[in-house]
Amino acid sequence: MSELPKELRYLETHEWVRNEGDGTATVGITDHAQEALGDVVFVELPEVGQTLNAGEEAGVVESVKAASDIFAPVSGEVIAINEELEDAPETINQSPYGDGWFYRIRMSDPSELDALMDADAYREVAEDE
């Protein structure tokens, strides 16, 4: 099974979210997701300043194999996007939890994090696929 950091929260649609502890959170896709997608060739990110609601479409990741929608795990305002991904989308394959992050959001309701899956719950979802 692929890598699943304990400190993250997960969505069934294979996004991870990290609580940065200052009211913001960082979002990316899981190791399992990047492995299933294969080489990522393009990514469409939300815009800085954009307001997202939890569960809303926040972007698209395209690999050699398929296009996959990215959903927002939590609501809030996008405060940063990972511009490096524009020229180096393969970073998502190489470092899904590190340099391959997608965007950072200022959470409007941090309690939304509590409703998300922990690593063990997500592992079961991923293993069932």
Place this chain on the structure above:
Amino acid sequence: MGNRTPLFDTHQALGAKIVDFGGWDMPLHYGSQIDEHHVVRQQAGMFDVSHMAVVDISGSDAQSYLEYLLGNDVGRLKAAGKALYSLMLNPDGGVIDDLIVYLLGDNRYRLVVNCGTAAKDLAWMQQQAAGFAVAITPRPDLAIIAVQGPQAMARVKSVASADAAAAIDGLQNFSATTVGSWFIARTGYTGEDGLELIVPGTEAVALWQQLLDAGVKPVGLGARDTLRLEAGMNLYGNDMDESVSPLEANLGWTIAWEPTERNFIGRAALQAQRDAGVSQKLVGLVMEAKGVLRAHQQVSSTTASGTGEITSGTFSPTLGFSIALARVPVEFSGAALVDIRGKAVPVNIVKPCFVRHGQAVINQN
């Protein structure tokens, strides 16, 4: 569990991601499909394509049988070792399969057909053999390793016997020779120079290891698809099938109309289509904007009516943008639009060949 080639354990040991392909457990990639693609364009890569079916045809009627069975004319094979790309058609002119046929000797031929269609092909071939003195012999005992790329010939020679190396030096494009247990064909599915080695399955693991040691990198079926698509080569089941005429699949060139007295299966139907004119054609598409063209997306034109459909689409690692094959109304040319998840994205219609020998070749259609 699917069918497995003699190299299955080798692929697993190399860390391959294994997927089902036409009922076979095959390597999709060994890490990065894009890296593997570049290896073939720039150096030398090898594919296990043992899932493809080798069928030997022999007997006193072998030539006349294949002249009847195939759209291309095996009568054009004038010397042992020469190869021909051909379609096997149904009476309506639809494509049952595409294949390569090699002339081995007088009334002795070798066919290599697709894995997903092999059972159907064999049944058809046996059915059509009534009245011909031929033996149709599937060869599941053989493995196929395709070594492709600008350094492929040199790397294979470095592990070959002296006789095989000499034979490779003398081997013309699209021809084959037999040396000991190796059947060596200068053919492939990548748009690069290279060889397809058909060897006893029992020798496949050792040969693969020798090639690995000689610096040939393993390449999975994922890169095989992007390589063939860049080269503008059709994939059976995507770009043509039994419901599609070769004349609408950019495969008219494989039909040998001469000699006119040769009666092959599908001839009458194709002749009628040719006389009436077809309404669709297979073209290439390039999209320099962000995104990836995918099979089944709809294509429209800014100047002509009707719609077409992408039959194969991918990101081209060599070009750095997306390319596709699409079947569109014959009136389409120049600028077109593709519906990508509800957005109309501009593309250019080009001749269906994008990369040859490592270089971009994009020509307006």
